[in-house]
Amino acid sequence: MRNLRPPMRRWKxxxxxxxxxxxxxxxxxxxxxxxxxxGGPQAPAAGKPAEPAPSAVVSPPAPTPVEEERLVITPGxxxxxxxxxxxxxxxxxxxxxxxxxxxxxxxxIKAGHEMRLFKxxxxxxxxxxxxxxxxxxxxxxxxxxxxxxxxxxxxFDFKTALVFGVxxxxxxxxxxxxxxxxxxxxxxxxxxxxxDIDFYxxxxxxDTFRILVExxxxxxxxxxxRNILAAEFVNGGKTFQAFRxxxxxxxxxxxxxxxxxxxxxxxxxSPFKYGAHVTSRFTSSRLHPxxxxxxxxxxVDYGAPEGTRVQATADGKVTxxxxxxxxGRMVKLxxxxxYETTYMHLSGFGPGIRGxxxxxxxxxxxxxxxxxxxxxxxxxxxxxxxxxxxxxxxxKFKPADPVRKEFRDAFKDEARKLLxxxxxxxxxxxxxxxxxxxxGTPRPPS
Numbered sequence: 001m002r003n004l005r006p007p008m009r010r011w012k013x014x015x016x017x018x019x020x021x022x023x024x025x026x027x028x029x030x031x032x033x034x035x036x037x038x039g040g041p042q043a044p045a046a047g048k049p050a051e052p053a054p055s056a057v058v059s060p061p062a063p064t065p066v067e068e069e070r071l072v073i074t075p076g077x078x079x080x081x082x083x084x085x086x087x088x089x090x091x092x093x094x095x096x097x098x099x100x101x102x103x104x105x106x107x108x109i110k111a112g113h114e115m116r117l118f119k120x121x122x123x124x125x126x127x128x129x130x131x132x133x134x135x136x137x138x139x140x141x142x143x144x145x146x147x148x149x150x151x152x153x154x155x156f157d158f159k160t161a162l163v164f165g166v167x168x169x170x171x172x173x174x175x176x177x178x179x180x181x182x183x184x185x186x187x188x189x190x191x192x193x194x195x196d197i198d199f200y201x202x203x204x205x206x207d208t209f210r211i212l213v214e215x216x217x218x219x220x221x222x223x224x225x226r227n228i229l230a231a232e233f234v235n236g237g238k239t240f241q242a243f244r245x246x247x248x249x250x251x252x253x254x255x256x257x258x259x260x261x262x263x264x265x266x267x268x269x270s271p272f273k274y275g276a277h278v279t280s281r282f283t284s285s286r287l288h289p290x291x292x293x294x295x296x297x298x299x300v301d302y303g304a305p306e307g308t309r310v311q312a313t314a315d316g317k318v319t320x321x322x323x324x325x326x327x328g329r330m331v332k333l334x335x336x337x338x339y340e341t342t343y344m345h346l347s348g349f350g351p352g353i354r355g356x357x358x359x360x361x362x363x364x365x366x367x368x369x370x371x372x373x374x375x376x377x378x379x380x381x382x383x384x385x386x387x388x389x390x391x392x393x394x395x396k397f398k399p400a401d402p403v404r405k406e407f408r409d410a411f412k413d414e415a416r417k418l419l420x421x422x423x424x425x426x427x428x429x430x431x432x433x434x435x436x437x438x439x440g441t442p443r444p445p446s
Contacts, residue, residue, distance in 0.1 A: 298389035328372025
């Protein structure tokens with residue numbers, strides 16, 4: 001009888017053939033789901049080329065560090081001389097000056113001011129900053145498009161403060177003792193009382209001062225002073241007051257006493273702010289220290305360390321700046337109302353001081369030296385009126401204009417408010433009653 005069951009090998013073959021189509025179908029379905037699933041590989045849009053495979057991430061090169069150099073401008077130093085020491089050639093210096101001039105003329109840099117230079121170790125300089133004054137600074141940036149320059153304002157905060165001090169040796173020492181900077185002592189003399197008090201010959205131990213001043217702060221740190229609003233100085237029992245007034249129509253400012261008279265006079269009382277003392281006075285007969293004979297000395301000698309700044313005592317024009325025999329290096333100024341002044345035995349001249357230059361009172365005209373017939377560093381200071389010598393320590397000078405008539409009431413109102421604020425410090429000071437012209441009544445003692 002014939003065997004009807006297929007052999008086992010045949011059944012295995014039949015099962016394999018029937019299983020292949022379902023497996024292929026399931027595999028294709030899985031691939032399609034992967035292609036359309038979120039975050040999975042996407043088929044490129046029609047007509048859009050496939051994006052290349054991402055390459056390895058390469059970190060950008062580290063920026064070249066920029067170095068800062070702080071340069072303090074010394075007397076007699078020009079911009080060219082200063083920058084040549086730091087790798088600038090003449091062409092680059094001229095390019096900087098020309099580019100910066102619309103914002104600020106860099107030929108007018110002043111001794112004592114700071115300049116900051118930013119540059120890389122090997123590449124070109126990046127930027128330069130120059131402190132123009134206490135409120136403004138110049139920024140010059142050196143970029144691919146050239147040098148761009150602008151003047152910026154420091155973002156100061158201002159706070160009003162009351163300051164009280166007692167003179168033991170000098171105003172500067174008194175300021176240090178109460179934690180203030182010497183700049184406030186200079187402002188007190190230069191802006192308020194330099195025409196009334198000689199801070200070398202007139203000061204007495206126990207003299208006092210009270211000041212209402214605006215202090216500047218930058219990023220929360222003290223950064224100097226702005227304006228003295230009001231001040232009082234008691235010198236040898238005599239009281240001097242100064243009140244700052246801003247004219248409403250022009251914005252011009254000046255300091256006046258309680259009666260509205262200007263604190264400014266034709267001449268400052270000294271050719272120094274501080275740091276000098278009188279060694280020889282105006283006289284018709286003095287034993288000459290070198291020639292040992294009696295001769296007139298029609299000036300005042302001030303002893304001071306060599307290099308001490310000498311200031312013009314009034315606005316004027318330089319008529320001579322050079323060597324003058326026994327007077328050594330000398331500057332001569334012509335002033336209005338037929339006055340002249342001379343500054344002798346100088347070690348050098350102030351920035352820009354030459355024949356024909358116009359100067360302002362308080363501007364540096366030279367530095368103490370010992371040139372010519374001299375036995376040591378000092379200044380021989382002389383004043384001439386209509387060509388004849390006058391005693392600098394005894395001459396009476398006319399004051400500047402008082403408060404304009406149409407603003408006298410406004411000034412008195414302002415001065416009264418400032419005086420009230422000064423009086424809040426009076427408890428620290430013992431003083432006898434005295435008439436207050438602003439109130440018409442005696443002030444009570446402390």
